[in-house]
Amino acid sequence: MIPSRGPTVITVRPSAKSRGINCCCCNCCTCLNLQFLRSEPGVLKILELFLGSFCQSLALNYGLDFSGTMGPSYQSFLTAVAWCIMTTTLLLFCYVISEKTCSLVRQSLFETVFNATACFSYLSTCSYLGYIVNMFLKPMYVTVPYFQAYPAMSAAYMIGGLVGAIHGYDAYKCYKYYKGYR
Incomplete structure (x- = not known):
């Protein structure tokens, strides 16, 4: 017999920090949660977005003319980078x-599974692209x-490996947060 886990309780923690954009004498746009951008998860998301966009830019600007030479490794790399950038955004x-x-x-x-899948996608497509680029x-x-x-393509797959490690x-x-370990 499998023991039942019980109900899942989701709590919303209120923020003690000021919200919005600080102007001269007041806060504007208090609907924005800009403190997230200063937190560790916020910095990780910004890094994932910036470095992923840089990889995509390198691949599109320098690899498009040689996509036939690189074959499916190029398309799988671009696909993985695009869906990771979109979901992170x-x-x-x-x-x-x-x-x-x-x-x-x-x-x-959700976020734990997304980041684990993104890590696997980046690392697998970057290793495949790295092999093809070197060959x-x-x-x-x-x-x-x-x-x-x-x-350029060497930089793209190396930086992509770094983004995969950041997603990992x-x-x-996220898993620690999900389990409540903080």
Whole structure:
């Protein structure tokens, strides 16, 4: 017989800090939760968004002409980066707009599963792209003068690996928050 766990209690923690944007003598836009951007989860989300966007920019600007050479590794990398950026942007937007959303979603299993899946997606697609870049673009880099695709795509998969590690750390922190360990 499986023991029952009981009901799940979700609590919303009120913030003691001032909210909104501090102007000369008052607070403007008090509906915004800008304190989230200064917290560790906020900094992690900003890093994930900024570095993921940088990877996507490198891949689109330098790898698009060689997508046929890189094959499915290029498409899988772009797909993984795009869905991770989109979901991170939505989470960051919701967390900045609503403090209740921040507390409720971080207590749920969603963000833990999302970050774990994003970590796996980044690390797997970056390793696949790294293999293909070194196998097919490196020989072109050695023979063709001013060949920029190899260094750019190498930077893209290396920074993508870093973003995957950041998502992994964020998944660990979300899991601790989910379990109530703080």
